[in-house]
Each structure stands twice: as structure tokens, then as C-alpha cells.
Amino acid sequence: MLSLVTASALYLRWLPHHGLPILLLFAVSAGAALAIYLTQRRRYGASAYGVSRERVDADVNAVLWTAFAGVALGALGIGVVLAA
């Protein structure tokens, strides 16, 4: 989550160089960080409970959404760089 927040701050730093399209990158990065923040308490509780009963189900959705956010950031970044 903190990595995504840091990345979103860096994207804002490059707003003067790349213009408004960089706000898309900021929105994706900050949005992903916010989603992680809002769900982390539930996920931490589930993990802690799972460890105590020795069974933790893999959270496929969270992994795929996080990876999708990275791919989306890359695709948008390439668009911004090529359009500059």
C-alpha cells in the first residue's frame, strides 16, 4: 500500500512534465492503495484467524486485482510517454 502511495506521489511530481494524462496514473495508483487500505483490516484478521486454525485460503481475487493494477499502470505509462 505504501509503495502505491509513494508511486502516486511520484506521478503527481511529474505532472508539469507530462500534463493531465499523468492524473490517470495517479488515480489508478492512489485508488489501488485506497482499496488495499480499506480492506487490510479484514484481510489481516482473516489471516491471523487462519494461522490460528492452521488453514488460510489463498485470496485469488486480491492477487489478480493487484497484478491488474500494475499492468494498467504500465499500459497507461507507455501511453503517456509515447504521447509526450
Next chain:
Amino acid sequence: MTNSQDAPDGGAPPRGRLAERLLPGGEEPDPRFTLANERTFLAWIRTSLALLAGGIAIEAFTSDLFLEPVRKGLAVVLLLLGMLLSAGAALRWLRVERSMRHKAPLPLPLIVPLLAGAGAVAAAVVLVFVLWR
């Protein structure tokens, strides 16, 4: 990034449809291994984010160092690598999770040579242009 709920009858709780589809069969591995697999996935995602941010930075701040085509090329290479790492991290997480569920040997990390090779190429390009300039 984990889920766990007890079934009403005290047996194994039902898994989600996506989990059943992508991680079929086998049995839940030791929770420490599942959590370690997630930590490894998140470490790859952090690397990917660094590359994604670095790609934009190269394009923004190296105009006095590189010619425009080189600058854009390096930025696109870094951004592509970040994208591939994100997707590769998810695929590796899936493959490792499947292997653990079936008590099979863990797969080789294919994204390690990808990152090493692309990193070496990018470093070589930068070195050539810094020396040549």
C-alpha cells in the same frame, strides 16, 4: 490478501468460484507457505512499481542526457518490464500455489531471468550513452 471462514458444519469451508477454477484440486497447504507465497508476490509487485515509476522519471528528467528516441526507448523498456513483472508475479503466485496444493516441486522462477536480462540490457544502453556523450 487471504481469506478464511469456517464452514457451518465445521468442515472445510467452501472456496470462491475463481479460486476453485484457478486452483483446482489438492488441499490447502501449510498457512505459513501460503502467506510466504503472498509476500513473495508483493515483493515482485514492489519491484514492478519501482520500474513503472522509473520509466516515467527517465522520460521526464533525462532530456539533457539522452536523445529523444533513446530516452523514450528506455522509458518504454522499463514500463514494459514493469508490466511483465506484474503479470509474471501473478502467474508465478498461481503456479506456486498450485504446486503447493498438489505437493509438487515448486516451479522455476521464470521472471528472474527476465528481470536480470532486461536490467542488464538497460544498464548497457545507459553505459554506452553516458560514455559516448
